[in-house]
Amino acid sequence: MFENKDNAATSIGSLGEFGLIDHLTKNFKITQKSTVKGIGDDAAVIACDSAQQLVVTTDLLLEGVHFDLSYMPLKHLGYKAVIVNLSDVYAMNATPTQITVSIAASNRFPVEALEELYAGITTAAGIYNIDVVGGDTTSSTKGLLISITAIGTAPKEDVTYRSEAKDTDLLVVTGDLGAAYMGLQVLEREKEVFKVNPNSQPDLEPYSYLVERQLKPEARKDIPELLKSLEVKPTSMIDISDGLSSEILHICKNSEVGCNIYEDKIPLDPQVISTCEEFNLDSTTIALSGGEDYELLFTIKMDDYPKIKGNPHLSVIGHITNKKEGVHLISRAGAKIPLIARGWNALNEEG
Ligand code: ADP
Ligand code: MG
Numbered sequence: 001m002f003e004n005k006d007n008a009a010t011s012i013g014s015l016g017e018f019g020l021i022d023h024l025t026k027n028f029k030i031t032q033k034s035t036v037k038g039i040g041d042d043a044a045v046i047a048c049d050s051a052q053q054l055v056v057t058t059d060l061l062l063e064g065v066h067f068d069l070s071y072m073p074l075k076h077l078g079y080k081a082v083i084v085n086l087s088d089v090y091a092m093n094a095t096p097t098q099i100t101v102s103i104a105a106s107n108r109f110p111v112e113a114l115e116e117l118y119a120g121i122t123t124a125a126g127i128y129n130i131d132v133v134g135g136d137t138t139s140s141t142k143g144l145l146i147s148i149t150a151i152g153t154a155p156k157e158d159v160t161y162r163s164e165a166k167d168t169d170l171l172v173v174t175g176d177l178g179a180a181y182m183g184l185q186v187l188e189r190e191k192e193v194f195k196v197n198p199n200s201q202p203d204l205e206p207y208s209y210l211v212e213r214q215l216k217p218e219a220r221k222d223i224p225e226l227l228k229s230l231e232v233k234p235t236s237m238i239d240i241s242d243g244l245s246s247e248i249l250h251i252c253k254n255s256e257v258g259c260n261i262y263e264d265k266i267p268l269d270p271q272v273i274s275t276c277e278e279f280n281l282d283s284t285t286i287a288l289s290g291g292e293d294y295e296l297l298f299t300i301k302m303d304d305y306p307k308i309k310g311n312p313h314l315s316v317i318g319h320i321t322n323k324k325e326g327v328h329l330i331s332r333a334g335a336k337i338p339l340i341a342r343g344w345n346a347l348n349e350e351g
Pocket of ligand 1: 040
């Protein structure tokens with residue numbers, strides 16, 4: 001076991017994922033003039049010329065932590081590994097252009113399996129119009145690891161940060177929430193059934209949307225385009241990878257503001273509502289802390305409301321307040337509940 005020189009050992013879980021990142025990175029200083037934004041947003045921002053900026057983001061997916069190959073086909077995994085990175089590029093209001101792909105695989109994986117993985121990567125690259133320009137390949141003692149880095153570009157004035165939300169801005173979310181998490185619950189349940197009875201054939205039809213959102217998510221390529229066509233520049237933006245409440249808290253912390261969101265405004269698919277009932281779970285809790293939705297959460301000036309009103313892709317779920325007012329969920333019954341980043345903390349769950 002590793003011990004530091006003071007003979008003390010602090011568990012990673014005690015800091016949590018975001019606490020650990022802050023702790024490890026707090027002493028990095030920006031020295032390059034071209035570094036516009038370092039650590040702390042969905043992607044880093046680098047100046048390339050006076051008009052354009054580059055955004056760079058990276059994600060690491062580990063077998064057993066982020067995916068389970070007993071129900072995740074390798075082709076879907078390759079596709080999803082690309083999507084989770086592109087989502088961070090769109091969250092900067094930028095257009096992805098290139099990715100690099102690094103893998104570590106144990107000898108349990110034949111070449112054909114890795115070909116499947118790459119078939120998914122190739123499909124995503126085609127659909128999202130990006131080039132695969134490099135990577136790294138190495139062996140692993142156990143399991144599969146994939147790390148993708150995505151690069152994108154945007155005109156300097158379009159790049160959108162987590163830190164610019166202002167009091168009275170409206171908080172908007174795309175699509176609907178909680179489906180990917182419920183898809184995972186359904187797949188985990190079927191896996192347990194299969195263990196007991198390997199001849200059982202799962203009927204996933206009633207859960208098709210949930211399972212698709214878990215196994216084949218898409219990134220919201222359409223949203224930066226839509227906002228441009230509506231002539232709306234979001235004041236802040238983030239993608240929803242760790243659950244709505246965690247992402248709202250990031251925007252509020254980085255922008256030094258508070259927020260009220262309304263439970264009855266949170267967009268839910270009917271399959272999420274019915275499956276939550278079946279699993280005896282509260283659908284609001286699932287939307288707030290489920291994770292892996294890869295929708296976008298952004299703020300707009302109140303004056304821009306008429307431009308987005310009635311758009312089927314966009315739901316206004318609340319508004320930004322003064323920091324002193326804190327971050328709250330207003331329940332259907334009118335109760336004001338402080339929002340906390342619950343669940344979905346991979347570091348805590350390891351135990
Ligand atoms: P996201 O959920 O959007 O992918 P993360 O929560 O993973 O963002 O990361 C938040 C910020 O911290 C990002 O700027 C990311 O680049 C940075 N970051 C995460 N892990 C590390 C690390 N080990 N070293 C340096 N920077 C990191
Ligand atoms: Mg993100």
